[in-house]
Amino acid sequence: MIKINNISKSYGDVKALDDISFSVQKNELFGLIGPDGAGKSSLLRMLVTLLLPDSGSLEISGLDVVRNYRKIRLMVGYMPGRFSLYQDLTVEENLQFFASVFGTTIAENYHLIEDIYKQIEPFKTRRAGKLSGGMKQKLALSCALIHKPDVLVLDEPTTGVDAVSRREFWDMLGRLKKEGITIIVSTPYMDEASRCDRVALIQQGKILSIDRPEKIVQTQGHQLWKVKSENVYKLLTDLENWDCSKSVYPFGQFLHLTLNDLTIGKKEVEEYLLSRGHQSLIIEPGFSDIEDVFIDLMSLQKAKN
Amino acid sequence: MEREKVIEVKDLVKKFGDFVANDHLTFDVYKGEIFGFLGANGAGKTTAMRILCGLSMPTEGKLKVNGFDVYRQSEKIKKSIGYMSQKFSLYEDMTVAENIRFYGGIYGLKRSDRIKKQQQLLNDLGMPEMKDKLVGSLPLGWKQKLAFAIAIVHDPQIVFLDEPTGGVDPITRRQFWNLIYEAASRGITIFVTTHYMDEAEYCDRVSIMVDGRVEALDTPANLMANYQAANMNEVFLHLARKAKNVE
Numbered sequence: 001m002i003k004i005n006n007i008s009k010s011y012g013d014v015k016a017l018d019d020i021s022f023s024v025q026k027n028e029l030f031g032l033i034g035p036d037g038a039g040k041s042s043l044l045r046m047l048v049t050l051l052l053p054d055s056g057s058l059e060i061s062g063l064d065v066v067r068n069y070r071k072i073r074l075m076v077g078y079m080p081g082r083f084s085l086y087q088d089l090t091v092e093e094n095l096q097f098f099a100s101v102f103g104t105t106i107a108e109n110y111h112l113i114e115d116i117y118k119q120i121e122p123f124k125t126r127r128a129g130k131l132s133g134g135m136k137q138k139l140a141l142s143c144a145l146i147h148k149p150d151v152l153v154l155d156e157p158t159t160g161v162d163a164v165s166r167r168e169f170w171d172m173l174g175r176l177k178k179e180g181i182t183i184i185v186s187t188p189y190m191d192e193a194s195r196c197d198r199v200a201l202i203q204q205g206k207i208l209s210i211d212r213p214e215k216i217v218q219t220q221g222h223q224l225w226k227v228k229s230e231n232v233y234k235l236l237t238d239l240e241n242w243d244c245s246k247s248v249y250p251f252g253q254f255l256h257l258t259l260n261d262l263t264i265g266k267k268e269v270e271e272y273l274l275s276r277g278h279q280s281l282i283i284e285p286g287f288s289d290i291e292d293v294f295i296d297l298m299s300l301q302k303a304k305n
Numbered sequence: 306m307e308r309e310k311v312i313e314v315k316d317l318v319k320k321f322g323d324f325v326a327n328d329h330l331t332f333d334v335y336k337g338e339i340f341g342f343l344g345a346n347g348a349g350k351t352t353a354m355r356i357l358c359g360l361s362m363p364t365e366g367k368l369k370v371n372g373f374d375v376y377r378q379s380e381k382i383k384k385s386i387g388y389m390s391q392k393f394s395l396y397e398d399m400t401v402a403e404n405i406r407f408y409g410g411i412y413g414l415k416r417s418d419r420i421k422k423q424q425q426l427l428n429d430l431g432m433p434e435m436k437d438k439l440v441g442s443l444p445l446g447w448k449q450k451l452a453f454a455i456a457i458v459h460d461p462q463i464v465f466l467d468e469p470t471g472g473v474d475p476i477t478r479r480q481f482w483n484l485i486y487e488a489a490s491r492g493i494t495i496f497v498t499t500h501y502m503d504e505a506e507y508c509d510r511v512s513i514m515v516d517g518r519v520e521a522l523d524t525p526a527n528l529m530a531n532y533q534a535a536n537m538n539e540v541f542l543h544l545a546r547k548a549k550n551v552e
Contacts, residue, residue, distance in 0.1 A: 035446075035473050035474035132347060134346045159471060160346075160471055161500065162345040163502055163541050163542060164545045164546055167542065189501075190475060232486070236486070249476075249479050250479055250482060252502075252503040252536055253526070253536075291475050294474075294475055295476055298474065298475070298476060
């Protein structure tokens with residue numbers, strides 16, 4: 001459905017995208033996972049014909065995105081990271097405007113947006129500029145969907161959104177996928193990877209890994225120790241200063257510890273920490289999650305540069 | 306031993322017309338603790354935080370911040386706190402050093418102290434070579450660390466952090482929390498909001514707001530035990546799903 005071939009893009013000295021290639025299958029829910037500045041927005045803007053690559057090519061349904069930009073614009077729905085609807089138009093006027101630009105009506109595709117739009121319908125006479133963040137997001141998604149696009153492109157739809165609304169948003173994407181829409185979505189939240197069919201982990205314009213999220217963890221993750229004590233900050237500094245530590249990062253209530261010598265076990269970790277005066281120690285074996293893998297790959301990439 | 310309270314809130318009510326944004330909030334925050342202030346979008350967090358910073362007046366309730374009364378002493382409160390928002394307000398077309406000196410001046414540091422602070426902050430952050438770089442040219446992670454350092458440039462009693470870590474990579478996010486831990490270990494009280502539930506677990510105590518009320522307030526460990534949850538995300542989902550004020 002989507003083919004991205006050797007795309008590069010620079011802004012001055014900054015290489016935003018560095019020879020990126022991948023494809024997205026029809027009806028796939030594909031995630032671009034990475035922090036701010038990774039290059040996600042640049043890539044998505046190219047897909048929706050708003051930015052030209054320096055080199056490389058992009059295709060949607062066999063059509064070259066640059067040459068067929070008019071056709072492509074009818075096929076894609078785009079929700080940018082920054083709110084870009086008309087602030088002075090009401091909720092309903094915005095939706096009507098987007099429907100008419102694409103030669104359709106609200107009624108024709110109402111079933112697609114019903115779930116989302118009915119939550120903001122009570123405010124349909126309010127100006128878009130006066131909506132709260134959560135409502136703006138729902139309106140923007142409704143406007144991106146109203147022409148029943150084949151491909152839905154969402155740039156960080158869940159940034160700054162609370163955990164409950166984030167979960168609801170992903171449930172909604174799951175339902176849109178069932179309608180046959182291909183979805184490509186970017187996010188800085190690593191935990192959202194598990195909601196995607198496949199993901200690309202992206203950092204500084206390069207793809208670190210691309211696969212099904214569970215496969216990435218399986219193949220690139222490893223055993224680690226989960227450690228907890230009463231004083232988290234001291235635990236962190238003590239483990240960082242220990243010769244045997246390879247990496248130590250906080251993950252919620254536990255620290256994830258990897259060691260540079262595999263013959264060292266729980267007993268040695270415990271002895272060291274007891275000697276540093278830690279109490280109520282919990283040390284248990286664990287396995288990487290997607291964020292551990294991202295950190296590992298990031299460190300590897302840094303070491304290479 | 307009685308712990309020293311730096312924030313005391315009793316029956317805080319804030320109304321906008323008929324809408325009750327804060328509905329009888331009552332909680333204390335202790336000196337040197339990392340206090341997580343969680344809630345869904347629209348639960349009333351920002352409203353309460355603005356009141357605690359002396360930027361907005363409560364409708365009713367008793368509130369003290371650093372011992373100052375929010376109704377009568379809001380200017381004193383402003384001087385004794387630090388504040389960093391997600392859209393932190395560094396001057397992009399000033400250099401790193403200029404930003405530090407400028408904010409030092411705003412917070413009333415003496416000229417000689419400002420120069421000293423500038424050196425110290427740059428060293429602490431490991432960025433002395435970036436002294437003369439324009440802030441606009443720094444990566445987001447560096448800007449965030451700088452914004453935090455500047456928010457505590459005047460050694461405030463409390464620093465308010467409003468979603469400080471949005472969007473950065475997982476390593477930078479953790480480095481940022483190291484700065485928070487370090488500030489807390491120096492006795493600075495941290496009042497922080499976040500949408501990352503793993504970060505909620507880094508806090509000493511966490512309050513969760515739902516529809517303008519504090520629905521739960523305890524250590525992460527106790528909250529997880531009380532709600533039989535494996536992590537704070539589950540606790541949050543359990544509580545915040547009851548919300549009626551959806552944005």
